[in-house]
Amino acid sequence: MDAFVPFQGLNSSGGHCATCLFPTYPGLEGIDVAANQRIDFSNKWVYFLGDTSLRQMYGEFAALVHRAQLDENAGEPLHHTQHDCSRQQGRLLAYQPPPYDQTPCYLNEKTCSRHFAQTHVGTNVTVTFDWKHLMYEDYDRALFEMWKKEGGPHYVFVSPGGHDCWHEPEEYEYHSLQAGRLAQHLKTLESVIVWVDYNPTSFGAHGKPILHCLQHINSVAHAQAKELGLYMFSRQAMIVTGMQMDESGHWPMHQPDSTVEQELALLLAWLSCVTAQDT
DSSP states (O other), X not given: OOTXXXXXXXXOOTTOOOSSEESOSSSOBOOOGGGSOOOOOTTOEEXXXXXXXXXXXXXXXXXXXXXXXXXXXXXXXXXXXXXXXXXXXXXXXXXXXXXXXXXXXXXXOEEEEEEEEEETTEEEEEEEEEEOOSSSOHHHHHHHHXXXXXXXXXXXXXXXXXXXXXXXXXXXXXXXXHHHHHHHHXXXXXXXXXXXXXXXXXXXXXXXXXXXXXXXXHHHHHHHHHHHTOEEEOHHHHHHHTTOOOTTSOOOSSOOHHHHHHHHHHHHHHHHHHHHHHO
């Protein structure tokens, strides 16, 4: 088997999207991207809240909007960069690494925003990436409460769990409890919420314990989405069924850009379909 064959085994069956969880097990089904009208993002604020794995998806979305600009002098997309970023407002304390794990995650505590005036996918589109560290922390609570008071994004894509499992994979039950608390808080927001489950990862210092932790968190997140009516986009379902391993047989933390680009196309087509059905 060639490494990174995008979504082998993923069928294309137009119109199958009447579910809050996409795609579903065990019969993995795709969606005809061309058959679903692209969402008009005019005057919309699109927010990505996650770590570097979700930042890949943000980068693809920002590149898509950038390429759709009507200005011929738009230039090359600022792809997967931390351009137009600032320190996170409202984060009272920077992350302090514990003695047993000195990973300097606090360096990532930034918010990045770009505004696009005239594009083929809408006018006055604002796209934000906000780095999310742990499953449910003080920063999340302060951010969500600020949105309630001042007005928040129209679309929020959230993908937590990676760093919880990276730092403390054996604490997966606690992380799952926090996932439930996060889901309950997300449900109170007026934004369209899309939980993007975490892509399986078996590479790194902890290897299989990380994978077990992430799979447990994802299963809890799937149950929460069904119970609360949140949209759930499962990268895990696509990557596992498509056997998106690297040459060493690991599930990498970051998939290739070509894979993430396909994920984004499926995500937008499915979201267009389900949001149209819900209106």
